[in-house]
Amino acid sequence: MAFEVPNMLFALPEMLLLAMCCIVLLVVAFTGNRQINLVHALSQLSLLVTFLTVFWMMGEGGLTFSETYIKDPLSDILKLAICLVNMLVLSYSYSYLQARNLLQGEFYVLALFATLGMLVMVSAHHFLTLYLGLELMSLCLYAMVAMQRDSFAATEAGMKYFILGALASGMLLYGMSIIYGVTGELGIQAIAAALDTEELNQTVLSLGIVFLVIGIGFKFGAVPFHMWLPDVYQGAPTAITLFVASAPKIAAFALLIRILTEGMGDMLSVWRDMLIMLAVLSIILGNLLAIAQSNLKRMLAYSTISHVGFLLLGVLAGTQAGYAAALFYTLVYALMTLGSFGMILLLSREGFEAEEIEDFKGLGQRHPWHALMMLLLMFSMAGIPPLAGFYAKLGVIKSVVDVNLLAVAIVAVVMSVIGAYYYLRVVKVMFFDTATEKPHIAATTSMQYLLSGNVLAVLLLGLFPGSLFALCARIFS
């Protein structure tokens, strides 16, 4: 058997990032926290280099490393999104972490390794590489959540995240092993081929899919596997919450697409019903529980759960248009989450976390511009046009209507009316209540500009969503 030389070029961004990870690790190891600004700059540079490499290599693609690794349009766009999102996350987090004495080398090293894990997940086309990427990402995230060692809430959140995350990984792995047992394959492509051609034991196969869906559901935080999400979002320092809430969801989307649609596409009828349950429950429970929250981070956590439900709607439609709509939703979700947690970071300052909804009281008078930004984000999340969130919802609902799942669509839209209530409450607090004090904004000017740009992107994407829709549609055609 001739040894085939793999096409290393397809994994060039990951290799570059790995090298940069090692450099940052070394710098941190030798300078401690004395040169933290250098570490910050180096980390941003690493992400930028990775971003540019992915961008430069867009186009040509294929399988490599014995069909365990893939470079296709989907992986390109997801990697670009992950790098961009994480660059923004690092910029937004800087002053917050500094004020809390959390601006340490470990943060950057873990963040970079987590990014590497996400990139591997996005490109993995084999159960083992998929798992490898997932664990690399997850282990970094567990450590990051618990980074604030003296905070009771943060350590509790870290512990919870770790235990439930490990359980989810176990489920996923178990599902993979069952699928391996039935098909004799671990590669996504080989599994798809086996499902297509061979007569397989459907019962065992379905059992395997159940475990896979549970694992994926855990990683996304879909009901009933959502228990970790509110605690982690609330307990972790906001900068870490921002990290956990944004890019990992993009990577989880890759996990979902690779396993269920590319690998198990033929089993649509089996996993569709499971996803319908997950989606409907997530949308209902996420929206209902969010109403009861007074903590903005926790409210956003429940809102995330409902967004996950919406995102799953696109996938369960089982059509190319549905997957494209789900991709659109994921990207818009990441953008909105960045903005809304970024806003909490912006208003937080030394010794003060702006994480209660009450903390936004009278923002419309104190800082009209920032209040306007938050207003746009809230209306976007509620799905009111002309903001990006509306088109995200439109896309996924259209795809379920197109496959005649009208009942699901109706549940989704009715619940989004209930969802509108808690987003409106934030707007109400900002604009209709009067401020009790007028604290200054501690965040750096560059962060304020970036955040404004981020929110204006949500508005702009709402006015001209055509090109992003077209891009998403092209990826799945």
Place this chain on the structure above:
Amino acid sequence: MMDFPLLSILILLPIIGGGLLLFCKQNHVLARQLALVISVATMLLSFLLYIGFDTTSHQMQFVERLSWIATFNIEYYLGIDGFSMPLMILTTISTVLVVIAGWQVIQDRAAQYMAAFLIMEGLMLGVFAALDAILFYLFFEAMLIPLFLVIGIWGGPNRVYATIKFFLYTFFGSVFLLIALLYLQFQAGSFSILDFHAVSLTLTQQIWIFLAFLIAFAVKIPMWPVHTWLPDAHVEAPTGGSVILAAITLKIGGYGLLRFALPITPDASMTLDWLVIGLSLIAIVYIGFVALAQSDLKKLIAYSSIAHMGFVTLGLFIIFRITANEAITIGIGNGQVLAIEGAMVQMISHGFIAAAMFLSVGVLYDRMHTREISAYGGVANSMPKFTALAVFFAMANAGLPGTSGFVGEFMVILAAFQANFWYAFLAATTLILGAAYTLWMVKRVFFGEIANDQVAKLQDINSREMLLLASLAVIVLVIGIWPDPLLNVMHASVDNLLLQITQSKL
């Protein structure tokens, strides 16, 4: 003329202008002047629509069509016909009035106030001009944001409850509209409203789609029993907000029934016309009695609005009964035309009269800071000029012949006689009930003994308020005496609509 994107300019000018106003944060004077210039310019431009309008054609005019979201076949597709054009002019005129009305009254965050109304104007014009379903939905929903803020920021003491109720009610209605539109696109293969008109649907499909439309637009109109948000919103909203709510947002509901429900689902409309007629008659009679019992001026006018909008829905849906009663099997008789045109005139006329009524209440409220009828009495003694105008508007509200309020109601009642005597009888009770609650209110507020020192010290209206009310009085009078210019523009569209709905889709 065709190449000049008049509709886009009409929509974008106030929106962009409103956006610019946000930047004159503290300079209230500049903000007001700028708002006035923009709103007057928009109004003058909208008159070009009337001048350039071809009254002989039912085709969409001033059409603009560009691809917008190619993946879903969503277009930027604008055009107007005889239904939308008068409503657009109503919108631009109302906005000018609102800007002038807020001139001195709004001192807190005046720039944002003006900006909100200008942006809202652009969005409402978009609602009337949109011919793509998603574009329509976009304007329809986006309009809620500025109105939500207007009521919430500049409203009365209970404004938060009122504005959230308003938002959730209307949002709840419109999500069903979205599902219906997506489903129709699935059937028709495009989001063009004109394609929806042509798509064939089974009766079951039509009934579900019709119900979705009805929920969405009934909340907006509002019809009994989904009307409860309106009195709350009106009472808490600042004067300008009430004017826009009454004059235009309610009309969007009626317009939606005309543009969507009747032509897209004619058979379901026919099957379920008893439902709409029943609800309309309840609105006219029951809500009329409710209005009689109000002690708050704005609430009284709000309930009277609901009763008057009952005429609109009644006019739109009695056509099927008229058709059934007519011996002529082919062709369209006068009754149907009378009903639809009556409903349209009623919408336009109510837009102006309700705006005038709310502005009058605003005049009183600015001076006395109360809307309780019992706090007034004998206002005629201290404010004679104002009383003359306000009594005129009250008469118009009660449907006095010679005012626009009479024309629409009379046309609908006449048409109702051709449908069923009892419909006409019940509808005609409004002439008594409307006169009762309006005149009783007039008696308690304006006539009689001077109630207290505050009333005695009232200043009569200044020239700004005079300008506002007098121009509205002229409009109400002109439409009342000579409605032809208004009716002429809609004849062709009405005939076309009747043609569409008398042809079964089954």
